Amino acid sequence: MIAQEPSRKIVHIDMDAFYASVEQRDDPALRGRPVIVAWKGNRSVVCAASYEARKFGVRSAMAAVHAERLCPRAIFVPPDFSRYRAVSQGVREIFKRHTDLIEPLSLDEAYLDVTSNKTDLPTATRVAKTIRQQIREELNLTASAGVAPNKFLAKIASDWKKPDGLFVIQPNEVESFLTPLPVYRIPGVGKVTEKRMETIGIKTVGDLRNLDLAILEANFGRYGIRLYELARGIDRNPVVPDRPTKSISAEDTFKRDLPLEETEPMIRRLAEKVWTASRKETRIARTVVLKLKTKDFSILTRSHTATAPPSSCEELVEIALALRERVDAANQLYRLVGVGLHNFQEAEDTSSHPLFCPHPDMSS
Structure with missing residues (x-):
């Protein structure tokens, strides 16, 4: 029997095209133009692409030469990580006004536990709105946010209305939200696992929820337990401040x-x-x-x-x-x-x- 997880209010903040947005902010000539943050060359990869460049199919981690073929008019800007870190620290200072429970995932995204918040805002949604407004007004950048009862759902929600969006999943909406989602939306479900799931008739989270725990364990081992829980919107993992990557x-x-x-x-x-x-x-x-x-x-x-x-x-x-x-x-x-x-x-x-x-x- 799966025990019910404790009630939390989690916000996931994801800066929009962070490196490219910083470059466009700091150089007005780049605004509205396809910007690729990368060195040119056969051995270089794309660190970030502005939304104008993404329209041409350019994505992070893509070979720079391939990105240049997709978007010949793109402007290549060499990355400046010291500057990105400074801006990221500015974003973190805004987070700290609202909660000390901050778990950064990278320079451009983090989980926040605002079950209790420092500013006495009445809801997690208000906290997320305020944070996004402060980032816009103080740093002249945009961020997308997801609000949900746990980290798994908040992460999905922040991607739902990107860029510059806010999406909220209320506790009573979890099942209706998850049911139609394709299984690749679940963390850890890559192409290989997705194909394995298809062989036993799983295409959506709803399909996954209809299978017994024993069947999932038989097919996916210990990860089957995790799948069983996530299909039901259960994620007990707490927000852990400053957890270093091992x-x-x-x-x-x-x-x-x-x-x-x-x-x-x-x-x-x-x-x-x-x-x-x-x-x-x-x-x-x-x-x-x-x-x-x-x-x-x-x-x-x-x-x-x-x-x-x-x-x-x-x-x-x-x-x-x-x-x-x-x-x-x-x-x-x-x-x-x-x-x-x-x-x-x-x-x-x-x-x-x-x-x-x-x-x-x-x-x-």
């Missing part, structure tokens, strides 16, 4: 078991995925980890800790491939590979690191 990783199970020498394309793809995820972190990782699972389910790991973190996506790829060379692969087949960044620390000198968007001229 690691960022990605892994993939092969369709067929592979010899070690055939794993390079997967390692490259996973390293790129991890690099993209790490670009929003305020801290830097000094340890790269390669994980391999053999045909008989034995797990092997190799790691490398350097005095300086990887300075580009390509350098991360090269370190991961070098770790592969330290594996004794004699007559062994592998069913899974993973790449991770661990040992996150504060950046001692942010000017010396590009921090998550590789400059095309950096040597690796």
